[in-house]
Amino acid sequence: MKFLKVLILLVLIPLLFASCEIHFDGDKVRIKGITLEHSRTITLTDNEKYDTFIVEAHSGNIALEGGQSYDLEVKIWEKYENDVTLSIQNGKLVGETASGKPFAIATIEGVIPINTSIDIQTGAGNIMISDMEGKEFEVETGAGNINVTNIKTNNIEINTGAGNILIKSLIAIELECNAGVGNIDVFNSTAKNADCNSGIGNISVSESQFERHDFNTGIGKVNYRNNGKSVEL
Numbered sequence: 001m002k003f004l005k006v007l008i009l010l011v012l013i014p015l016l017f018a019s020c021e022i023h024f025d026g027d028k029v030r031i032k033g034i035t036l037e038h039s040r041t042i043t044l045t046d047n048e049k050y051d052t053f054i055v056e057a058h059s060g061n062i063a064l065e066g067g068q069s070y071d072l073e074v075k076i077w078e079k080y081e082n083d084v085t086l087s088i089q090n091g092k093l094v095g096e097t098a099s100g101k102p103f104a105i106a107t108i109e110g111v112i113p114i115n116t117s118i119d120i121q122t123g124a125g126n127i128m129i130s131d132m133e134g135k136e137f138e139v140e141t142g143a144g145n146i147n148v149t150n151i152k153t154n155n156i157e158i159n160t161g162a163g164n165i166l167i168k169s170l171i172a173i174e175l176e177c178n179a180g181v182g183n184i185d186v187f188n189s190t191a192k193n194a195d196c197n198s199g200i201g202n203i204s205v206s207e208s209q210f211e212r213h214d215f216n217t218g219i220g221k222v223n224y225r226n227n228g229k230s231v232e233l
Helices: 002-020
Strands: 022-025 028-031 034-036 038-046 052-059 062-067 070-078 084-089 092-097 103-113 117-124 127-132 136-143 146-162 165-181 184-187 190-200 203-206 209-219 222-226 229-232
Touching: 028 103, 038 084, 038 103, 052 062, 062 117, 070 084, 070 092, 092 103, 117 127, 127 136, 184 190, 190 203, 203 209, 209 222
Parallel strands: 052 092, 052 103, 052 117, 062 103, 062 127, 117 136, 127 146, 136 146, 146 165, 165 184, 165 190, 184 203, 190 209, 203 222
Antiparallel strands: 022 028, 028 034, 038 070, 070 103, 084 092, 222 229
């Protein structure tokens, strides 16, 4: 069952790209058959407090850290110059175009309120989350590395179709992480329940404490190091 789960993640990669029909052509992007010739970075600020920050991006790195309010730099691709308007509506990053043509959300960097849950999905790109204390974290990329550091939460789920997962200084009740192809490293973290699976890759856990843990890999090794002792599972 565990191996089946990570095999599903391997299938996730082409499905994510197919669902948004995004293609790269040099310095241009094509989505749903329409070429997006222009790119720009939009500064987005918001002082409201939302329970969850929701992002559905096409391709690009995402880097978020906890702070007092929303202060983001978002790169977008658009058909015409200044065609896209971005905003945060009920906690979700949304965009509209004046022309009615499609657009693509790419790189997202900046600060969001520290006590915010996160729900992030991107077709491809690295994701970095740090210094947050939201109740729920769900982070998913079709292809890319995921790095979470200094996170305090009830539940966290991390999925990558192809890429490595690095977890540092996490405090959680429920931890679930899955990599189709990639290594999983957990350091200096605690959770009541930890469930980590890799289809092709190693799982390494060090200086961490779990009341219950279940680590599985289809092709690879599991190494649990704690208090100076290393055990290959």
